[in-house]
Amino acid sequence: MHTTLQVADVLLLVYFVVLDLVYGSMAVIGWTAVNGYVKRRPLRDYSRVARSSLSPAITILVPAHGEELTIAGSVRGLLLSHYPALEIVVVNDGSTDGTLAALQAEFHLHPIKRVPSAAVECAPIRGLYASASTPNLTVIDKENGGKADALNAGLRYCRTPLFCTIDADTILDANALSRIVWEFEVNPDTVAAGGIVRVLNGSTVCGGQVQDVVTSRNYLANLQILEYLRAFLGGRIAWSRLGMLLIISGAFGLFDRRAVVEAGGYDTGTVGEDAELVLRLHRHRREQGRDCHIVFFPDPICWTEAPTTLRVLRRQRDRWQRGLLEMLWKHRGMILRPRYGAVGTVAMPYFIVFEAFGPLIEVSGYVLFGVSVGVGAVSWSTALFFLMLAVAFGFALSYMTLLIEERAFQRYPSWRCLGRLILTSLLENLGYRQWLALVRTRAWWTQLRGGAGWGEMQRRGLTAETLPRGPAPDQPAASG
Amino acid sequence: MTVSPWWSAIFTVPLVGLLVAVVVRKALRDRAEPRRARRRAMLDDALRRHDVTPLARAATGGLWQQADVLAALEHGAPADVAAVHTALAETSAGAHVEVFLRAELRSRSPSRRGRAVLLAGTLRLRALQHGVARLHADPHPDVRLAACTALERYATSDSARHLVTALAAGRIGPSRIVERLAHPWAVGPLLALLPTIADGRVRAQLHRALGLAGDPLALPALRLAALGGTDEERICAVRALGQLGDPAAQAEVLTSLTDPVWEVRAQAATAAPAVAGAAAVGTLRVAMGDHAWWVRANAADALARLGPVGRAALQAVASGPDRYAAERAQEALWTTQAADASPPARRDEAA
Numbered sequence: 152m153h154t155t156l157q158v159a160d161v162l163l164l165v166y167f168v169v170l171d172l173v174y175g176s177m178a179v180i181g182w183t184a185v186n187g188y189v190k191r192r193p194l195r196d197y198s199r200v201a202r203s204s205l206s207p208a209i210t211i212l213v214p215a216h217g218e219e220l221t222i223a224g225s226v227r228g229l230l231l232s233h234y235p236a237l238e239i240v241v242v243n244d245g246s247t248d249g250t251l252a253a254l255q256a257e258f259h260l261h262p263i264k265r266v267p268s269a270a271v272e273c274a275p276i277r278g279l280y281a282s283a284s285t286p287n288l289t290v291i292d293k294e295n296g297g298k299a300d301a302l303n304a305g306l307r308y309c310r311t312p313l314f315c316t317i318d319a320d321t322i323l324d325a326n327a328l329s330r331i332v333w334e335f336e337v338n339p340d341t342v343a344a345g346g347i348v349r350v351l352n353g354s355t356v357c358g359g360q361v362q363d364v365v366t367s368r369n370y371l372a373n374l375q376i377l378e379y380l381r382a383f384l385g386g387r388i389a390w391s392r393l394g395m396l397l398i399i400s401g402a403f404g405l406f407d408r409r410a411v412v413e414a415g416g417y418d419t420g421t422v423g424e425d426a427e428l429v430l431r432l433h434r435h436r437r438e439q440g441r442d443c444h445i446v447f448f449p450d451p452i453c454w455t456e457a458p459t460t461l462r463v464l465r466r467q468r469d470r471w472q473r474g475l476l477e478m479l480w481k482h483r484g485m486i487l488r489p490r491y492g493a494v495g496t497v498a499m500p501y502f503i504v505f506e507a508f509g510p511l512i513e514v515s516g517y518v519l520f521g522v523s524v525g526v527g528a529v530s531w532s533t534a535l536f537f538l539m540l541a542v543a544f545g546f547a548l549s550y551m552t553l554l555i556e557e558r559a560f561q562r563y564p565s566w567r568c569l570g571r572l573i574l575t576s577l578l579e580n581l582g583y584r585q586w587l588a589l590v591r592t593r594a595w596w597t598q599l600r601g602g603a604g605w606g607e608m609q610r611r612g613l614t615a616e617t618l619p620r621g622p623a624p625d626q627p628a629a630s631g
Numbered sequence: 632m633t634v635s636p637w638w639s640a641i642f643t644v645p646l647v648g649l650l651v652a653v654v655v656r657k658a659l660r661d662r663a664e665p666r667r668a669r670r671r672a673m674l675d676d677a678l679r680r681h682d683v684t685p686l687a688r689a690a691t692g693g694l695w696q697q698a699d700v701l702a703a704l705e706h707g708a709p710a711d712v713a714a715v716h717t718a719l720a721e722t723s724a725g726a727h728v729e730v731f732l733r734a735e736l737r738s739r740s741p742s743r744r745g746r747a748v749l750l751a752g753t754l755r756l757r758a759l760q761h762g763v764a765r766l767h768a769d770p771h772p773d774v775r776l777a778a779c780t781a782l783e784r785y786a787t788s789d790s791a792r793h794l795v796t797a798l799a800a801g802r803i804g805p806s807r808i809v810e811r812l813a814h815p816w817a818v819g820p821l822l823a824l825l826p827t828i829a830d831g832r833v834r835a836q837l838h839r840a841l842g843l844a845g846d847p848l849a850l851p852a853l854r855l856a857a858l859g860g861t862d863e864e865r866i867c868a869v870r871a872l873g874q875l876g877d878p879a880a881q882a883e884v885l886t887s888l889t890d891p892v893w894e895v896r897a898q899a900a901t902a903a904p905a906v907a908g909a910a911a912v913g914t915l916r917v918a919m920g921d922h923a924w925w926v927r928a929n930a931a932d933a934l935a936r937l938g939p940v941g942r943a944a945l946q947a948v949a950s951g952p953d954r955y956a957a958e959r960a961q962e963a964l965w966t967t968q969a970a971d972a973s974p975p976a977r978r979d980e981a982a
Contacts, residue, residue, distance in 0.1 A: 190742035193698040194749060194777040204843070205806040263965040266958050268924065281966060310928075336804040337772035543642040550649035557656040569657055573650070 156519070156528040163516045164537065170505050171544045178551040180389035185449060185559045192450075200336070201233040201329035207336075208236035208311035209328055209405070214301035215241055215319040219248040223257035225319055228359025230285065234328040238287045240305045241319075245274070245295025254290050258282040265289070265308055269408075271416040273304040298401070299417035299424035306408065306416050315405045316425070317453060322351065322361055323403070327451035331405045340442040342410040342432055345399030346451035347383045349562065350376040352459065361454050364562045366571040371464065373575040374583050375457040381552040384449060384559075391447035395498035397433075397478075399445070401425030403453030410436070421481070423474015430482050433494045449559070465590050472510070472594035479507055510591035517585065542580045549576035667695055674703040681714040687724035690750050691731040697746045704753045716755045729756050736762045741771035748774065752781020760785055764793035768800055775803050783811035791820035798833050805836045813843035822852055831861030838864060842871020850877055857883040865895045873902025881907045888914045893923035900929035904936045912937060916944045919956040927956060931963035942967060 200206050211229055215222050222241065229239050243251045254260055260280035274296030282288040293304050302316060313335065317323060327346060334344040352375075353367030366373050390396045404425065414435040417424045429445060436443035458464040479502060485495040486503070520537075523529040553572060556562070563569060670689065677685040686703070689696040704712055719725035728750075735747030736759065748766050751759040763785075766778035779797055782790040791812060798808045812821065821837050828834050838856055841849035853875070856868035869887045872880040884906045887899035900918050903911035911933070918930035931948075934941035942964065949960040 187742070190694055190740075191745060191771075191773045193694070193701060194742070194745040194773045196780065199810075203806075203810050205810045207806075261965075264958060264962045266924070266928070266955075266962060336807050337776060339804055540642060543646050546646055547642075547649055550646070550653055553653045554649065554656060557653060557660060561657075561660060566657070569653070573653075 152526070153528040156523045156526065159519055160523050160529055163512070163519060166512060167516070167541065170509070171541075173501070173505065174385070174548055175544075177389040178385040178548055178555075180392055181385045182551065182555050182558075184388050184392045185384065185555050188449070189559045195333060197326060197329045197333065198233075200332060201326065202235060204235060206235050206329070206332060207313050208238070209234060209332065210238045210240055210305070210309045210311045210314045210408075211323075212302055212305035212309065212314055212316050213239065213241045213319050214244055214298050214305070214316075215246065215250050216244040216295065216298075216301070217246050217248050217250065218319040219246070219250045219253050221320050222250050223253050224359060225321070226254070226258070226288065228322050229317075230288075231325050231359050232323060232328050233325045234332075236311070237328070238289065238311060239285075240289045240291060240308060242291045242293060242301040242305045244293060244297070244301035244304075251290070251292055255280070258288055258290075259284050260290055263289075267307045268310050269307055269412045269416075271303045271307045271412060273300050273307055276304060279308070297419055299419040299421070302424070303416045303419070306411065309408055312408055313405055314408050314411075315403070316401060318402045318455065320456060321348075321402050322356065322359065322454040324452040324454075325360055327403070327453060328405075330451040331448055334446050334448055335405070335407070338444050338446075340444040341446060342407045342436065342443055343399055343404060343429060343445045345387065345396070345404045345447045346453055347447075347449045348379060348400050348402045348453050348455055350379055350457045351454040352376075352457050354454070364568075365565065366563060366568045366575075367459075369459045370575065370578060371461065372457050372459055373571055374579050375464075377549055377552070377572055377575050377579060379457075380556055381548060383447070384555045385548060385552050387447040388449055390498065391445075393493065393497075394444075395493045396445050396447050397430055397494065397498050397502060398426045399429050399447070400453075402455050403451075418481075421474060421477040422470050423478050426474060427478045427481065430478055430485075430494075434482060434485055434491065437491050437494075452562075461586075468587060468590045469594040469597060472591040473598045475502065476507055476595070476598050479503055510588045511595060513585075513588040514592045517588075545580035545584065546576055549579065663695070667699060670696065671699050671703065674699055675707070678703055678707045678711045678715060681711065681718055683715055683718045683722055683724050686715060687719070687722075687728045690728050690754070694742070694746070697750060701746075701749055701753055719754055719756070725754075725756075728754065729758055732756065732759060733762060736766065741769070741774050744769065745771070745774040745777040748777045748781045752784035755785060757785075760787070760789060764790070764796075767793060767797035768802065772803070776807060779803060779808055779811050783814070786814065786816045788820040788823075791817045792824065795821070795824055795828070795833065795837065798836055799828075799830060805839075809836050809840045809843065812837070812840035815844060815846055818844050818846040818848055822849060825852055831864050834860065835863040835867040838867040838871045842867070842874040845875060847875065847877060850875060850879060854880050854883045857887055862892045862895070865890060865892065866898050869895055869898040869902055873898070873905050876905035878906060878908075881910065885911060885914050888918050893921070893926055896921060897923065897925040897929045900926055900933050904933045904941075909937060909940050912940055912944050915941075916948060919948045919960060920953050927959045931959045934960075935963040935967045 213225065213229070218225070226239060226241060241254060243254070260282055263279050263281040265279050274294040277292045277294060280290040280292065282290075289308065291304050291308060293301065306314065313332065315328065315331075331344050331346050335341045350367075350372060351361065352369060352372035353365050354361050355363035355365075366376060387396060387398065401424065410432060411428065414428070414431050418427050418431070421427050432445065433443050458467055479499065482499070485491045486499045488495045520529065520534055524531060524534045553569070563572065673685060674689060677683075686700055689700045704715070719728065732747045732751050735743050736751070738744050738747070744766060748763050751763050763778055763781045767775055767782070769775050769778065775797070779794060782793050794808055794812050797803060798805060818841060821841060825834060825837055828837070834856070838853060841853060849871070853868045853871050856864045857872055857880070858865070860868055865887065869884060872884055884899050884902050887895050888903065890896050890899065896918065900915060903915055915930045915934050918926055919934075921927050921930065931945065934945050945960045945964050948956050949964060951957055
């Protein structure tokens with residue numbers, strides 16, 4: 152009994168050491184990449200892209216469902232983007248509230264006829280509208296079919312070579328598009344690029360743009376600020392550098408329209424349509440023997456409001472985990488197949504072992520270690536040592552991320568914010584991380600039972616008051 | 632299975648080290664920002680006084696000093712910048728900068744090469760132009776693009792030739808080079824180079840640049856390419872003719888509306904209102920029945936831009952038997968009517 156437990160404990164420790172080494176390597180790669188970018192940033196003239204008539208035209212697709220309070224302000228915020236050729240397509244995905252009415256009131260919509268430009272299937276379209284006051288705004292009103300279906304509807308009517316997907320309740324930095332499009336300009340093989348998503352809670356929004364960036368008074372939001380920073384600056388940037396990026400956040404990504412249409416558009420049968428599309432692009436392009444350059448670029452920023460209650464956060468993370476499981480299951484044929492390059496032979500096995508099964512193994516590890524200590528197979532001092540080691544490594548990763556943030560972006564300028572984030576890193580490793588492992592383990596159960604859809608996201612701060620109304624907003628408002 | 636707790640020091644020390652690094656980084660950053668602001672003000676002042684010594688000192692300094700020189704020169708008044716170029720060429724400070732940047736152009740660090748390239752171009756150091764041109768084939772994309780920007784700033788026949796070489800190499804998105812060639816100073820060199828270039832794709836991009844430069848000198852070459860070039864050349868030449876908007880090219884543009892390649896027809900449809908005006912209505916109306924989606928779309932938009940006579944043609948197509956043409960005509964009419972119906976204040980704001 153003791154020997155069996157000890158062998159299991161050793162295996163678990165080996166697993167966590169490998170995982171921590173991978174995370175550590177990712178953080179180091181992230182640091183190297185960001186450091187190089189900071190040094191090269193003066194070489195990039197983003198303002199030129201923002202005013203050049205040769206910059207590729209972009210359509211921003213905004214799927215909206217039940218966004219009556221925020222949609223008009225969100226669109227006003229998007230219209231502030233510094234980009235020369237921009238169209239905004241809002242897809243009202245069968246909202247039962249006044250989303251369409253809010254758009255009609257704000258932008259003087261009138262029905263139009265528009266010929267589809269791509270044969271992408273979607274739920275029936277009820278009507279198309281153009282704005283009398285804003286020529287580059289189009290609204291598609293359709294029957295409810297989910298986010299992926301709404302994006303497919305937008306793709307169906309998109310006429311520009313590139314399209315950008317964002318959530319209806321997110322705020323895009325005015326310079327984000329001219330920065331992210333750079334990746335398409337310097338490498339003609341780029342088919343998709345993702346930007347960093349940051350947590351909005353606590354910051355001040357003025358005129359549809361984030362003005363004063365601070366951490367939140369809500370510690371759950373601060374935990375997510377740190378978590379997002381680590382995921383993007385420590386994880387995705389490294390995967391991108393290695394050419395194995397599997398996830399571009401649905402909250403902000405720029406795609407080559409033709410490549411996505413050729414790959415069949417968004418999959419409406421998954422809750423993780425953003426990641427699934429990226430993986431399908433990898434697959435489709437490689438099966439055709441074409442290069443597939445999918446990158447993450449940390450400078451263009453999109454702001455989103457993070458959940459501030461455990462219940463909503465649990466739903467969100469449950470959905471993310473199920474999306475990951477669905478994506479990996481659907482594309483299981485790519486795993487360990489050299490035909491799909493490093494994506495199939497390295498990234499997918501990593502995601503299966505450490506991201507899909509990771510929470511199960513982590514929860515099992517806590518139970519097993521507890522039992523081992525209880526029956527005397529492992530001494531208290533050893534258990535404490537490894538617990539401290541795990542916690543210390545968590546701190547180290549968080550500090551490394553903060554170091555990257557301070558080196559490159561400094562979006563949280565005050566000492567108070569830094570202090571809060573350091574304090575948050577303590578809380579994160581003592582409770583939050585373990586709770587998330589339980590939530591993600593539960594997602595396995597939900598998935599095996601047949602899934603539970605999207606759930607409802609309750610927003611608190613990003614209301615109509617914090618987003619611009621009318622043409623010349625001048626009153627700052629706080630959110631979060 | 633026991634482990635001594637003393638081992639905890641192994642992970643405690645790096646952890647504390649990282650935490651200190653975060654705090655120190657922030658403190659340094661907080662100190663650096665006012666320093667940079669002071670330096671920028673000093674460089675702006677030196678630029679206004681045409682004093683090259685502080686500029687030369689900063690240009691041979693570190694990352695942020697060089698970035699500040701570039702910012703000062705890019706945002707400075709043209710007359711001041713021109714005076715600095717002259718002063719640099721005449722003083723020993725200029726020679727010192729030149730020696731420094733020549734070495735930096737060969738640096739192993741992409742960021743140092745890139746900054747050196749930009750500084751050489753922005754300061755118009757003629758002696759370094761050849762070294763700058765070499766870097767349009769640099770392994771790093773940011774350096775390649777910086778080299779193209781520097782060549783644009785030189786604004787010479789040689790730099791135009793080097794940009795065309797970069798275009799032919801295909802390692803940078805063609806649009807980024809075309810926009811750097813789309814200047815009056817480049818028109819002469821491009822017209823001289825056109826007959827010597829064998830690759831039709833490169834010639835096509837040069838036609839784009841000529842169209843954007845908007846110089847009527849390019850008209851004969853573009854008219855010739857619109858009818859006799861490769862597919863890609865014809866597409867770009869017809870688009871360029873539309874940008875020039877010279878009625879002398881009416882025959883070429885209207886003929887291109889019947890080109891066998893749909894992309895040429897689509898571009899001709901867009902160009903027609905600017906070049907042929909109301910004379911294009913009949914041909915555009917025929918183009919509304921084209922089998923290619925984009926030709927129909929562009930022809931409808933073109934007719935909508937032609938005012939009442941174009942709208943009358945759209946109305947006729949909208950009630951005609953061709954369903955595809957009718958749909959597109961209806962869409963264009965809807966859009967035009969909506970724009971007309973919008974309140975004047977709102978229209979101004981949108982414009």
